[in-house]
Amino acid sequence: MNTKASLRLLVAMTFGSIGLISCGVDPTVTETGTPVAQVSNKITGSVQEWKVNVSATKAEAGEVIFAMANYGSIKHEFLVTKTSYEPGKIPLGADDRFDEEDKGISVIDEISEWDVNEAKVLTVKLEVGTYELLCNIAGHYGNGMHTTFTVS
Numbered sequence: 001m002n003t004k005a006s007l008r009l010l011v012a013m014t015f016g017s018i019g020l021i022s023c024g025v026d027p028t029v030t031e032t033g034t035p036v037a038q039v040s041n042k043i044t045g046s047v048q049e050w051k052v053n054v055s056a057t058k059a060e061a062g063e064v065i066f067a068m069a070n071y072g073s074i075k076h077e078f079l080v081t082k083t084s085y086e087p088g089k090i091p092l093g094a095d096d097r098f099d100e101e102d103k104g105i106s107v108i109d110e111i112s113e114w115d116v117n118e119a120k121v122l123t124v125k126l127e128v129g130t131y132e133l134l135c136n137i138a139g140h141y142g143n144g145m146h147t148t149f150t151v152s
């Protein structure tokens with residue numbers, strides 16, 4: 001079994017009967033190329049240089065499960081943050097990261113940096129609000145590793 005097939009198997013085991021998981025490498029579309037439902041509390045996704053992809057960008061308040069694969073060529077991390085900053089506008093420090101203790105940011109939980117071609121699962125309880133899913137390794141956020149996630 002190749003690595004991506006292994007990752008898909010891991011994700012499929014995580015979510016059991018969700019059919020779309022087994023369809024392909026890109027979790028945002030089905031085998032026929034149809035976008036998957038936009039609202040889901042069971043998210044599959046990936047991190048890579050320089051983006052964060054997720055299978056849905058909206059969820060309902062409550063438990064949300066993220067199964068994330070690292071499809072990049074270097075380590076990445078995955079943070080679920082609630083923030084009042086506009087997407088991509090969290091101010092960066094001299095070290096090219098943002099301050100995770102900044103008043104405008106609340107880091108709900110994270111998968112700390114993990115290896116290429118491996119997948120990790122994170123379960124969080126989310127309230128109604130606007131979140132950014134991102135990587136805060138030096139330079140990564142500024143290069144585009146973030147995506148907006150809305151809970152209603």
Ligand SMILES: [Cu+2]
Pocket residue numbers: 047075076077135136137140145
């Ligand atoms: Cu990164």
